[in-house]
Amino acid sequence: MTLGSELENDFLEFLKEKSSYEEALSLIQWDLRTYAPKKGRQQRADVIGFLSQKLHHLSTSDKMKNFIDELKGQTENIIIKHSIEECEEDYNRNKKIPEQEYKEYIMLCTESETIWEEAREKNDFTLLQPYLEKLVDYNKKFAEYWGYEKNIYDALLHMYEPGVTTEVLDEVFPKLRNSLSNLLTQINQSTNKPDPTILQHHFPKDKQEQFSLEILKRMGYDFQAGRLDETVHPFAISLNANDVRVTTRYDEDDFRMAVFGTIHEGGHALYEQNISNSLAQTPLATGTSMGIHESQSLFWENLVARSEEFWTNHYQLFKSFAPDQFENVELQDFYRSINEVKASFVRIEADELTYCLHIMVRYELEKALINGEIEVKDLPELWNQKMEDYLGIRPNSDKNGILQDIHWSAGNFGYFPSYALGYMYAAQFHHSLTKTMDVGKVIKDGDFGKVKDWLGINIHQYGKMKKPLQILNDVTGESLNPQYLVNYLTNKYSKIYQL
Amino acid sequence: MTLGSELENDFLEFLKEKSSYEEALSLIQWDLRTYAPKKGRQQRADVIGFLSQKLHHLSTSDKMKNFIDELKGQTENIIIKHSIEECEEDYNRNKKIPEQEYKEYIMLCTESETIWEEAREKNDFTLLQPYLEKLVDYNKKFAEYWGYEKNIYDALLHMYEPGVTTEVLDEVFPKLRNSLSNLLTQINQSTNKPDPTILQHHFPKDKQEQFSLEILKRMGYDFQAGRLDETVHPFAISLNANDVRVTTRYDEDDFRMAVFGTIHEGGHALYEQNISNSLAQTPLATGTSMGIHESQSLFWENLVARSEEFWTNHYQLFKSFAPDQFENVELQDFYRSINEVKASFVRIEADELTYCLHIMVRYELEKALINGEIEVKDLPELWNQKMEDYLGIRPNSDKNGILQDIHWSAGNFGYFPSYALGYMYAAQFHHSLTKTMDVGKVIKDGDFGKVKDWLGINIHQYGKMKKPLQILNDVTGESLNPQYLVNYLTNKYSKIYQL
Numbered sequence: 001m002t003l004g005s006e007l008e009n010d011f012l013e014f015l016k017e018k019s020s021y022e023e024a025l026s027l028i029q030w031d032l033r034t035y036a037p038k039k040g041r042q043q044r045a046d047v048i049g050f051l052s053q054k055l056h057h058l059s060t061s062d063k064m065k066n067f068i069d070e071l072k073g074q075t076e077n078i079i080i081k082h083s084i085e086e087c088e089e090d091y092n093r094n095k096k097i098p099e100q101e102y103k104e105y106i107m108l109c110t111e112s113e114t115i116w117e118e119a120r121e122k123n124d125f126t127l128l129q130p131y132l133e134k135l136v137d138y139n140k141k142f143a144e145y146w147g148y149e150k151n152i153y154d155a156l157l158h159m160y161e162p163g164v165t166t167e168v169l170d171e172v173f174p175k176l177r178n179s180l181s182n183l184l185t186q187i188n189q190s191t192n193k194p195d196p197t198i199l200q201h202h203f204p205k206d207k208q209e210q211f212s213l214e215i216l217k218r219m220g221y222d223f224q225a226g227r228l229d230e231t232v233h234p235f236a237i238s239l240n241a242n243d244v245r246v247t248t249r250y251d252e253d254d255f256r257m258a259v260f261g262t263i264h265e266g267g268h269a270l271y272e273q274n275i276s277n278s279l280a281q282t283p284l285a286t287g288t289s290m291g292i293h294e295s296q297s298l299f300w301e302n303l304v305a306r307s308e309e310f311w312t313n314h315y316q317l318f319k320s321f322a323p324d325q326f327e328n329v330e331l332q333d334f335y336r337s338i339n340e341v342k343a344s345f346v347r348i349e350a351d352e353l354t355y356c357l358h359i360m361v362r363y364e365l366e367k368a369l370i371n372g373e374i375e376v377k378d379l380p381e382l383w384n385q386k387m388e389d390y391l392g393i394r395p396n397s398d399k400n401g402i403l404q405d406i407h408w409s410a411g412n413f414g415y416f417p418s419y420a421l422g423y424m425y426a427a428q429f430h431h432s433l434t435k436t437m438d439v440g441k442v443i444k445d446g447d448f449g450k451v452k453d454w455l456g457i458n459i460h461q462y463g464k465m466k467k468p469l470q471i472l473n474d475v476t477g478e479s480l481n482p483q484y485l486v487n488y489l490t491n492k493y494s495k496i497y498q499l
Numbered sequence: 500m501t502l503g504s505e506l507e508n509d510f511l512e513f514l515k516e517k518s519s520y521e522e523a524l525s526l527i528q529w530d531l532r533t534y535a536p537k538k539g540r541q542q543r544a545d546v547i548g549f550l551s552q553k554l555h556h557l558s559t560s561d562k563m564k565n566f567i568d569e570l571k572g573q574t575e576n577i578i579i580k581h582s583i584e585e586c587e588e589d590y591n592r593n594k595k596i597p598e599q600e601y602k603e604y605i606m607l608c609t610e611s612e613t614i615w616e617e618a619r620e621k622n623d624f625t626l627l628q629p630y631l632e633k634l635v636d637y638n639k640k641f642a643e644y645w646g647y648e649k650n651i652y653d654a655l656l657h658m659y660e661p662g663v664t665t666e667v668l669d670e671v672f673p674k675l676r677n678s679l680s681n682l683l684t685q686i687n688q689s690t691n692k693p694d695p696t697i698l699q700h701h702f703p704k705d706k707q708e709q710f711s712l713e714i715l716k717r718m719g720y721d722f723q724a725g726r727l728d729e730t731v732h733p734f735a736i737s738l739n740a741n742d743v744r745v746t747t748r749y750d751e752d753d754f755r756m757a758v759f760g761t762i763h764e765g766g767h768a769l770y771e772q773n774i775s776n777s778l779a780q781t782p783l784a785t786g787t788s789m790g791i792h793e794s795q796s797l798f799w800e801n802l803v804a805r806s807e808e809f810w811t812n813h814y815q816l817f818k819s820f821a822p823d824q825f826e827n828v829e830l831q832d833f834y835r836s837i838n839e840v841k842a843s844f845v846r847i848e849a850d851e852l853t854y855c856l857h858i859m860v861r862y863e864l865e866k867a868l869i870n871g872e873i874e875v876k877d878l879p880e881l882w883n884q885k886m887e888d889y890l891g892i893r894p895n896s897d898k899n900g901i902l903q904d905i906h907w908s909a910g911n912f913g914y915f916p917s918y919a920l921g922y923m924y925a926a927q928f929h930h931s932l933t934k935t936m937d938v939g940k941v942i943k944d945g946d947f948g949k950v951k952d953w954l955g956i957n958i959h960q961y962g963k964m965k966k967p968l969q970i971l972n973d974v975t976g977e978s979l980n981p982q983y984l985v986n987y988l989t990n991k992y993s994k995i996y997q998l
Contacts, residue, residue, distance in 0.1 A: 020549040023542070024523045027530060039724040040742025043522070043779065050519040225538040243539025280542065 008080050011067045012282070014058070015083060019240075019281040021055040026239045034229045034247060059087070060094045079282060082465050086283040093159070096145040105138050109411040116409035123399040125380050132408060133376045136369050139413045143370065153370045156414030160290040161421060163469045166367060168480060169417055176420070176482040177360045180353060181390050183490060187341050187353070188392070190497040194336035201325035205250040205258075211321045212248060212262040215314070219300060220452035221246070221266050225273055228262065236265040236297075238272035241285060245269070255322070256338065260301050267300035268293055270452060274460035284464040290415065292468045294422025295429060296455065302352050303430045303488070304451065309444040311335050336496050343391040345400035352423075353489055354391060359420040361386040362405070366413050425472060427485035429459070432476045507579050510566045511781070513557070514582060518739075518780040520554040525738045533728045533746060558586070559593045578781060581964050585782040592658070595644040604637050608910040615908035622898040624879050631907060632875045635868050638912045642869065652869045655913030659789040660920060662968045665866060667979060668916055675919070675981040676859045679852060680889050682989060686840050686852070687891070689996040693835035700824035704749040704757075710820045711747060711761040714813070718799060719951035720745070720765050724772055727761065735764040735796075737771035740784060744768070754821075755837065759800050766799035767792055769951060773959035783963040789914065791967045793921025794928060795954065801851050802929045802987070803950065808943040810834050835995050842890040844899035851922075852988055853890060858919040860885040861904070865912050924971060926984035928958070931975045 028048055032041060058064065068088045075081050097105075112131040119127040143155035151166035213228060231247035238244045246265045251257040271287050279285040287293040304310055311318075311331060319326045326334070341351050347358040365382060368374040374382060383402040388394045395401030407415055433439050433454055442450050458475045466474065473479060493499065527547055531540060557563065567587045574580050593601075611630040618626040642654035650665035712727060730746040737743045745764045750756040770786050778784040786792040803809055810817075810830060818825045825833070840850045846857040864881060867873040873881060882901040887893045894900030906914055932938050932953055941949050957974045965973065972978060992998065 016545065017549060020546045023546045024527065024550060027526060028523065031526060031530070035726060035728075037722065037724050037726055037742050037744075039721070040739055043739040043741060046515065046780070047519045047522045050516060051523060222538070223536065225536050227534060227536055229534075240539055240542040242542060243536050245536075281545070 007067075007070055008075060008077060011071060011080060011083075014063065014067065015283065016281045018055060018058050018283070019285070021051050021058070023239050025051050025055070026237055030237050030239070030245055030247075033231050033233070033235065056094070059090050064091055078465075079279060079284065082284055083282045086464060090283070093146060097142055101138075101141075105142075105411065108134055108138065109409075112409045112411070113406060116403070116406055120399055120403040123397050123403070125398045125402060128403070128409065129376055132379075135408065135411050136376060136413070139411065140370055140372075151367075151371065153367045153414065156370065157417065158414075160415050160418050161468055162289060163467045164291070164417070164421065164480075169363065172424070172480055172482050173360055173363060173417075173420065176356060176424070176486065177390060179482070179486040180357055180489070183486075183493060184341065184343060184353060184357070184392065186499050187493055187497050188343075190499060192498040194333070194340050194496065196337050196340045198329050198333055199256065199337050200253065201255075201322065202252055203255040203322050203325060205252055207321040208250050208252075208255055208258045211255075211318060212258055214317065215259070215263060215305070216246065216266045218446060219263070219266050219270065219448050221269055222273055226269060234261050234265055236268035236272070238269075238286060241273055241275045241277065241280060244272040260305060260338075263305045264297045264301040267297035270300070270455070271296040271460050274452075274456040275463040276461045279463045279465070286463060288462070288464045288466060288471060289468040290418035291421035291425060292459065292471060294419055295425035296459070298422050298426040299429060299455070303426055304443055304448075306339055306352065307440075307443055308335050309440045311338075313444050313446045339492070339496050341493060341497075343393045345387070345393065345395045346404055353493065356420045356423055356485075357390045359416055360390055362407075362416040363420070366408070366416065370413060421468075421480075424480060424482050424485045425468075427488045428472065428476050428478075428481060429455075430488065431484045506566075506569055507574060507576060510570060510579060510582075513562065513566065514586075514782065515780045517554060517557050517782070518784070520550050520557070522738050524550050524554070525736055529736050529738070529744055529746075532730050532732070532734065555593070558589050563590055577964075578778060578783065581783055582781045585963060589782070592645060596641055600637075600640075604641075604910065607633055607637065608908075611908045611910070612905060615902070615905055619898055619902040622896050622902070624897045624901060627902070627908065628875055631878075634907065634910050635875060635912070638910065639869055639871075650866075650870070652866045652913065655869065656916065657913075659914050659917050660967055661788060662966045663790070663916070663920065663979075668862065671923070671979055671981050672859055672862060672916075672919065675855060675923070675985065676889060678981070678985040679856055679988070682985075682992060683840065683842060683852060683856070683891065685998050686992055686996050687842075689998060691997040693832070693839050693995065695836050695839045697828050697832055698755065698836050699752065700754075700821065701751055702754040702821050702824060704751055706820040707749050707751075707754055707757045710817060711757055713816065714758070714762060714804070715745065715765045717945060718762070718765050718769065718947050720768055721772055725768060733760050733764055735767035735771070737768075737785060740772055740774045740776065740779060743771040759804060759837075762804045763796040763800040766796035769799070769954070770795040770959050773951075773955040774962040775960045778962045778964070785962060787961070787963045787965060787970060788967040789917035790920035790924060791958065791970060793918055794924035795958070797921050797925040798928060798954070802925055803942055803947075805838055805851065806939070806942055807834050808939045810837075812943050812945045838991070838995050840992060840996075842892045844886070844892065844894045845903055852992065855919045855922055855984075856889045858915055859889055861906075861915040862919070865907070865915065869912060920967075920979070923979060923981050923984045924967075926987045927971065927975050927977075927980060928954075929987065930983045 025048065028044060028051075032044060036044065064087060068084055068091060071080060071084050072088065075084070094102075108131070112128070112135060115128055115131050119125060139156060140152065143152045146155045146158075148155040148158075149165075154165045157164060157166065157169075209228070216228060217223065225242040226244045226246060228246050228248060231249060234248050236244065236246050246262065246269050248258050248262040248265065268287075271293060275285055275287075287296075311334060315331050315334060339352070341353045343354050343357075344350060347355070347362075350358055361383060364386065365374070365379060369376065369379075380398050380402045384394050387401065407413075430439065433451070436454065437450060439451070442448075459471055462471065469479060524547065527543060527550075531543060535543065563586060567583055567590060570579060570583050571587065574583070596604075607630065611627070611634060614627055614630050618624060638655060639651065642651045645654045645657075647654040647657075648664075653664045656663060656665065656668075708727070715727060716722065724741040725743045725745060727745050727747060730748060733747050735743065735745050745761065745768050747757050747761040747764065767786075770792060774784050774786075786795075810833060814830045814833060838851070840852045842853050842856075843849060846854070846861075849857055860882060863885065864873070864878060868875065868878075879897050879901045883893050886900065906912075929938065932950070935953065936949060938950070941947075958970055961970065968978060
């Protein structure tokens, strides 16, 4: 064994320690959001604090610095090479902010989240305003610490979607926004609208659960390496690639919540379950970015499970769990209704088409805030104006407008674009898949193994070994292109709304 | 703030770190034994190994040694005083064994456990014999390292039941053994035996669960600070005093498994839930010994839930969950049947009377082994002879004899007496309780709050602040006395078997 490989082994051991803290923290998070009894949570917070601190210390330790200095550019092991890159980025992100400043910021975030809840409840933006102002200032300062090439906002974007810049988004987003806005106008004018009321039937929770489990199984989700539980705000969480858990929420009066929610989280989970075992216990053993992750959940939720072919195959199965309720609902009507498009105030209730328009509003505002082009106090008015411009509706209150999302109050600027990127990536991947197989037929046949394997081989297995735009390029042969999403939505809704 | 109190605060912070590792490890253990998917367990073992190692390092660190040296006998804070005692004991126990030797021992234990499974399956004691020989040697060596006053076995006993010595047990156990053996002989000769077949009815799992939950609730188990889940080998586990979880196992053809099992674990859980909050995140925030813990589970399982008064009150409720099955079973017959006494080969299937006789067999053999009075190779024959002497039956195979328990193969010598101590403590506590209230009436009225509060105030709240025999003395005004258990069992079975 050479000296170099001894150092490499030490580094891998060090990464395992880091990964152990992360795995324990993930289990605690899962437990808190599923089964933990109420009174036990207070002390659990201490445990989270302690383990997070240990993890933070490892990431910013002299030992870590030493590994980075000694191994960067010095290793032939590709896993170690990429791990070092991730660790270095993490190290710099943490080290460049003065410790005291970071502490104050974390406290501010915690406080702001609480104030946000109050402001939303009272429908009073002025309560939140001073906090948001400080948060914006901190984020601008941090962005300067971290550095950027062209636009200060890039430094924030980089945390969620490395490689994607403001320049890229400003090229792509307006095109997407205009196309979607136009399509929405056409849809609004259609005289052939689906009737969503036909979906409103009581559907017992246990039956919804059985159907959801069956679909997860058919998607290829491995129940020996995961499980489905109930929660308030559904999520998927990876403890390790062999233990990736999905959660969902049941509304007995609207099956869409659990069914599409489970498939969505199942898409996230398939990504994490199928990351190569060789990346286990390294920082590479997770999805490469928020956007690519979202592309996987949306791929399954929308491009698979909201497709006509999917329901051609699965409607009988679905009805076997609710035979009386859907006895008189025809497949075509069902399919059209689950794809109803309707501009609404709230992002998380948005349909497949209007969702990205909600993101445009947020992206444009947060970019302008960070660039000092607008002021926090003007946000409510600007928000409402953009909603009217892009979606044609004006929020009736700040509660349903600027105050609806927690992201900014939690200090997350630069996060929102990931959602829209996820939609575009998903459509772009889908287009590539159509070149290798008859996707419609595969879905109609319920032959999901083919889809899962294709995603696994082309995307999942790499974990963080490839950056988002590199994956996009390797899989689709081109860079980010909004046209695929526009085409997909135009084709789909032209048929549904008979445009 | 004086220098002394600064050191004390540092020590308390240090204990919090220790407690955080313990809490994370407890959650992982709970998860592994309830919900963790199969494939994820391998990497989880790494996480357990890592966190256990960190915890071990803290317990044996120079920092710990320094706290002990500086604070021992130097503090007026009673919680810190007792915590230091616990830490010192832990420190010495770990430090007195040479590191290399301890590592070899841990590996031997892991190996022996696997061999034990094989030996039991093949009914071949000779496979296990060489491992047991080594384990006995190690334990003798460890006992010498740790030190003892009179009997080498005391050093091992001390780990599970501090303060209880071989001298005490040799005074008490033979009396108990003789009395129980005599009572068993009388029972065997009785012509008025209960009929256990009347209990054999199908009882759906969900109905058993509902009844078990209701009883837990009536016992005063706090569901805001705990929960009930299913598992293979039932246990109760404390993450912290506000999160103490119970698990159970359902046999649809024998409700006794889940019902009495849940009450038993519920007894353990009540102990942990009612430890004073002021002890939180110190080594005192748990039950004081194996024996006292077992006394709490047995108190509820046997002295409460197998009493005639309990079923006088709860049989109607019980039948409401299984009305058809128990329609024709009279209360008196039901009560007698759940209290059937029958000598059997296997400890964990033993009834309330014969259980302690199983323990006597084990205690006498392990004490003799550690004292070098007998050899491992002779164990099967000695075991069978003692079974015949005390229980009147001779195991038909080693599988049902010497090979049935994992304890010795896992290196646990000195543990078995705790079970019998638990029975005696429970009866002794019960006797004291009868002096403060009409226990029979209280149970008949289902007024369990009174019982729970009495146990809480007299036993639970102290955690490890008091040693087992101190608690016994404080609560009952006397030292260990087997007569209370003998009296209780004699009264009970005289009536049931009409002796």
